[in-house]
Amino acid sequence: MRSVYFDNSATTMMDSRVLEAMMPFFREQYGNPSSLHFLGDGAAIAIRDSRRTISKALNCLPTEVYFTSSGTESDNIALQGAALAYGKPGDRIITTSIEHSAILATADRLRELGFDIHILPVDREGFVDPEELERSINHRTVLVSVMAANNVVGSMQDVPYLAAICQEKGVLFHTDAVQGFTKMDLDMQKMGIDMLSISGHKFHGPKGIGALYVRNGVKLKPLFYGGGQEGNLRPATENVPGIVGMGKAVELAMEGREEDIRRMTSIRDHIIDGAMQMDGIALNGPRERRLCNNVHLRFPGISGKDVVFALSDMGLATSTASACTAESVEPSHVLTAMGIPPEEALSVLRVSLSRFSTMDEADYFLDSFSQVLKGLREGK
C-alpha cells in the first residue's frame, strides 16, 4: 500500500544525511566531550561545529545557542528561567491563547507561584493584535512569549513587530519557533528577540534534541543543576549524536530553504484549493501569513478522529489538531480560542507537509480525503 506522511508538524522523518552525520558519534567518536583524552576532543569539536551552524542560521553568536533535550524544555527554560531570574510573584508574564502546552502549562505553573499571567486573545485567523500586546504591558511586566508560527493552524505572527514593541518597553521577548524555524525569517541581529526555542525533530533532525537561543547578557535561572555544561544553563553529558544531527539538519534546511518554502507553499495551496471545492469544508487559520507546510480543514458533522483513522487505513498519516493532544477528546484550545465552536473543533484535520512532500501525494490525499468524507457521511 502507498504510504504518505502528512504529519510533519508532529514530527519528521530524519534526513538520511543527518543519520550519516550522526553515525560516527555512536561507536567511534563516542567520548565524553569533557574528557581530556583523544576521544573527548573529537566530541567537543563536533559540538562546537554544530553550535556554529545553528548560530549562522539564526544570525547570532555561537555562545548564544544552548542545547536542550526538546522544544518543550527550551520553552520551559525561557519562561521559568526568565521569570525566576528577572521577576517575582506579582510580576506580569504575557503570552497568548494559542501557544503550545509547553508554554501554557508552564504559565499555569508560574501563576501557581504567584505570577500575574496575562493571556492575549487571537482573532478568527489566529493572529495576535500588536496593539493589544502593547496595552497589556504594564510596569511589572517582565516577559512576553508569543509563538512564531502556530502548530495547529499555521498562523505566523509578526514577530519582528511584536519583539520591537517589547524591546521599546524594556520587556524580555521569547518566541516558540518550534514550528516556524527554517520556514520563516528569524534573524537575531535584526529582530529584538531575546529568546527563541527550536526542536530538532521538526526539521528532519533527531528527536530528543532542541536548542534555546538566549541573547548575550540575558541571564536565565536554570531548570536543573549539575556539571557546568552549556554554560551552567543546561548541565548533563552532552547528547553528542543528537547535537551533531540537529546541526546537520539545520545546515540542510537552510541550504535549499527558499526553494523548499516555495514548493511546499504551492503543494499547500493545491490541497487547500482542492479541499475548498468539496462540500461542507472550511479552512481554519489564515490564507496569508500561513506556514508553508500547514493545511487545517474543518468539516462540521464528521469526527476528525474518524477521518484520521480512515486515512491511516489508506496509508495517509495526518492528525486532527496536534500530536500532543491527539489522544484528547477535548477540542483543541487553539481552535476554540479562534472562536470555532467546540463541537466543530473536533471535526478537523491537519495536513502538514515537509520538503520531501510531492504534488502527487497531495493529489492522493485529496482523492482519499474526498472518499473518506463521502463514506463517513453515507455511513451515518
Place this chain on the structure above:
Amino acid sequence: MRSVYFDNSATTMMDSRVLEAMMPFFREQYGNPSSLHFLGDGAAIAIRDSRRTISKALNCLPTEVYFTSSGTESDNIALQGAALAYGKPGDRIITTSIEHSAILATADRLRELGFDIHILPVDREGFVDPEELERSINHRTVLVSVMAANNVVGSMQDVPYLAAICQEKGVLFHTDAVQGFTKMDLDMQKMGIDMLSISGHKFHGPKGIGALYVRNGVKLKPLFYGGGQEGNLRPATENVPGIVGMGKAVELAMEGREEDIRRMTSIRDHIIDGAMQMDGIALNGPRERRLCNNVHLRFPGISGKDVVFALSDMGLATSTASACTAESVEPSHVLTAMGIPPEEALSVLRVSLSRFSTMDEADYFLDSFSQVLKGLREGK
C-alpha cells in the same frame, strides 16, 4: 596505534546491537508516539517495550519508570521534585559529600530556596556511616539521597540498609545509580528505594537518555511542563530511538551480567595489584565493596592531568577524577571529602572498565602507565 578505552565511567561505546535496535526508529518507524495513525502506533509500542525491559531489570512496575534526557535530569527531578512536592523551606534534605554535582549543585539550589541541606561525611574509603545517617534524620527531614556507587572511587554504599533506615523513619530515599546500575544488585521490590536515577550512556546505550524510577504513590513536582507525556512528570515528544536504545542496552547488560561483573572484577584487581607494585602509588577508595569497573590511583608529586595526556598520546583513554570536572584545576570534592590532602588529590588517575575490556588491555595500561610515571619523574 593501539587504542584502549578505559574511561567507561565518563561514557561508554554504544553496543552495536543497541545501534541496530535504534536504526528503524530514525527513518522508518519515525512517527510521534502520540499520533493516531500507523506511524504513531509503532513508536508507542516500542516505548512500552523499553519501559517493560527496564522495569524488569529493576524489578518494578513499568508505570514506575519515567524516561528523561539524562542522569542529571533524573537526579534533579528526584531532588527538586520531592522537595517541592513534600517539603517546604526549613525542611531537611540529607545527602553526602561525595555525590555527583547533579545532586550537590541541586542541593545548593534547594538551600537557596530555604531548605536545610545536611551533608553526610564519608570515611577514608568513601563510605557513609549508616548510624550517622540515622542520627541526622530529624522530624523535618523529607528526603535522603545517597549515591549507589561513587563515580570517582567506586565505593558502593550499603543501599538496602540505608534505604531501610529511611523507610523506617518515613523519609523518602533516592539513590543516584548512574554508575551502579547493571553493576550492583538494585531490586525495587526488595529494597526500600523510592527513587533511582540511571543514564543510558553509562552502560553502552545512547547519550541523551536516562530514566527515573519513582515508586508508585510518590508524586513528584515536575521540572518542566507541556504535553502530558510520561504521566506529566516529564513532558516533550519522546526520544524514541534513545528510549529504544536504552531498553536494548539494559537487556544486553542484564543478560551477561554476572559473568561480566566477574570478568571486570578480575581485570580491575589485576590493574590494582600491578599498580600497587610500582613505587609511590596508592589506591583511592576501598578494596572491598568497590565497583567492578573502577580503579583510582594516587601518585603524589605527579600531575594527574599530565598522566592522562601522556597516556592519551599512547592511545589510552583515562581520566583524573570525573569527566564532568576534567577541565577543572580544583581537586575533586570526592577525594578531599575522603580526607585526601588537596595537593595529592590532583595527582590521581581513574581507570574505568567496561564489559568489552580485556586482560591484555590491562597489561598494556600497566606497561604504559609505568613508563609514563617514569618519564614524568625523570622529566622533572
